[in-house]
Amino acid sequence: MEAIRSLGRAGLFSLSVLRASTPTADFFTELLREIYKIGARSLPIIAVGGAFVGLSLTLLGFRALETYGASNQVSVLIGLGLYRELAPVLTALLFVGRAGSSIAAELGLMRATDQITALGLMGIDPVAKAVAPRFWAAVLTVPLLTAIFVSFALTASWFEGVQVLGIENGTFWQVLRDSVDFRDDFLPAFLKSAVFGGTAALVASYVGYHAEPTIEGTSIATTRAVVNASLLVLMFNFILSAMLFR
Amino acid sequence: MASSDSRPAGTRAAASRPRGPGLEFAVGAFLLLSLASLLVLAVASTNGKFGFSRDSYDLKARFTNLGQLRPMAPVKIGGVTIGQVSGITLDPVKFDSIVTLAIDNRYREIPIDTSAGILTGGLLGESYVGLQPGGDVEVLKPGEELVYTQPAVDLIQMVGKYMFGGGAGGDAAAGGGAADSGSAPPAGDAPAAGDEAATATVPSASPAAADAPASATPDSPSPTEPTP
Numbered sequence A: 001m002e003a004i005r006s007l008g009r010a011g012l013f014s015l016s017v018l019r020a021s022t023p024t025a026d027f028f029t030e031l032l033r034e035i036y037k038i039g040a041r042s043l044p045i046i047a048v049g050g051a052f053v054g055l056s057l058t059l060l061g062f063r064a065l066e067t068y069g070a071s072n073q074v075s076v077l078i079g080l081g082l083y084r085e086l087a088p089v090l091t092a093l094l095f096v097g098r099a100g101s102s103i104a105a106e107l108g109l110m111r112a113t114d115q116i117t118a119l120g121l122m123g124i125d126p127v128a129k130a131v132a133p134r135f136w137a138a139v140l141t142v143p144l145l146t147a148i149f150v151s152f153a154l155t156a157s158w159f160e161g162v163q164v165l166g167i168e169n170g171t172f173w174q175v176l177r178d179s180v181d182f183r184d185d186f187l188p189a190f191l192k193s194a195v196f197g198g199t200a201a202l203v204a205s206y207v208g209y210h211a212e213p214t215i216e217g218t219s220i221a222t223t224r225a226v227v228n229a230s231l232l233v234l235m236f237n238f239i240l241s242a243m244l245f246r
Numbered sequence B: 001m002a003s004s005d006s007r008p009a010g011t012r013a014a015a016s017r018p019r020g021p022g023l024e025f026a027v028g029a030f031l032l033l034s035l036a037s038l039l040v041l042a043v044a045s046t047n048g049k050f051g052f053s054r055d056s057y058d059l060k061a062r063f064t065n066l067g068q069l070r071p072m073a074p075v076k077i078g079g080v081t082i083g084q085v086s087g088i089t090l091d092p093v094k095f096d097s098i099v100t101l102a103i104d105n106r107y108r109e110i111p112i113d114t115s116a117g118i119l120t121g122g123l124l125g126e127s128y129v130g131l132q133p134g135g136d137v138e139v140l141k142p143g144e145e146l147v148y149t150q151p152a153v154d155l156i157q158m159v160g161k162y163m164f165g166g167g168a169g170g171d172a173a174a175g176g177g178a179a180d181s182g183s184a185p186p187a188g189d190a191p192a193a194g195d196e197a198a199t200a201t202v203p204s205a206s207p208a209a210a211d212a213p214a215s216a217t218p219d220s221p222s223p224t225e226p227t228p
Helices: A002-019 A027-066 A071-114 A115-121 A124-162 A168-179 A183-208 A216-246 B022-044 B155-165 B168-180 B193-196 B205-218
Strands: B056-061 B074-077 B082-090 B096-102 B113-121 B127-132 B148-150
Touching: A002 A124, A002 A183, A002 B022, A027 A071, A027 A124, A027 B082, A071 A115, A071 A168, A071 A216, A115 A124, A124 A168, A124 A183, A183 A216, A216 B022, B056 B113, B056 B127, B056 B148, B074 B096
Parallel strands: B074 B127, B113 B148
Antiparallel strands: B056 B096, B074 B082, B082 B096, B113 B127
């Protein structure tokens, strides 16, 4: 079936991306540039998204726990739900929307304007030059973006909980500290984020690299990248959660 | 992700090397199979803490009231999980429930006078079967039934009993209520609190309990008074 063959092509492409990742000086220059483009420039959306997620989670949790008289334990919800599930997944989805689409569009445009062909003619491996830096930049930056998401969500949650809803300040931070463990919550969250970042970058690169060299092809590639990467992120989220959190 | 392969002609770049359709199909099928097996593994691994593959043997126990016990609830001795509940059926003749306990093969020396009770982990926690080992030399063989069982304790019924019981029952409730008010939040697993619930303690969460001693014991001074 054609779908299985496409999956196979994507797998082989991913393998070639990994093979083409050699730590040369040129690679690091490109890597730095990509980290800025897809990491640093995603900061606004991640920060604002994190803040609003923290606000709504606190509000919802407060109302839900009121029936058990445990509304000042809201930080448990924030700690566990945010660190384990919401932060990696939402950061990855926001990343796919912003950086994944830009990767796909850039590579599609490079294909459409024959830059990839030109690189090949000059004897430079286009995958090593264009795709591998983006992949490794994504793997490195998505965990950091997740951490920023979490910190903004926590700050917003503190504001909503302590200043607006009236939870006691000490209780908030103490319960949060008690409910979250570094080894059991942080590290799996960062591992998940790294996997999501790599998946998003691979999907976006594959679709962009193999786009049809037309304007329409580029836009189709961008759409397809976002949709497929989002679905894969959600699927891997379930698998990783089941394996990491027992 | 079916897109046309725009492999530009004449490039020697490694990534654009044309590959046979057979290899692509094989890789795709392999990826699909591994993804499917990962999903199955993920679903199976979240399905029960004890695991299907551990060797276990079955014991039975009859209870008159199960409370909130469900299949796959843990079976513990002194707080250590040694097995899980594998099945619950109702005896159509005697109308008590027959609970099948799957005990790990490592624990084969359970005496025949062991008693089983349905305890709760904390006030809002899940129900589990707690075994209290007896002292007999003979041990239970697979398939045998535990003779001594205690039914689950229904907290609401007990509250009602003490609210309208009065006298010594009300004093014990007041003492238990004061002791419980300093306990940990219900999110933690506290088998000690669960055991206390079995021995006549009113949960501190219900404000009705605070009113109960006041109305039940109008003028008799209680030895352990709640906070004035």
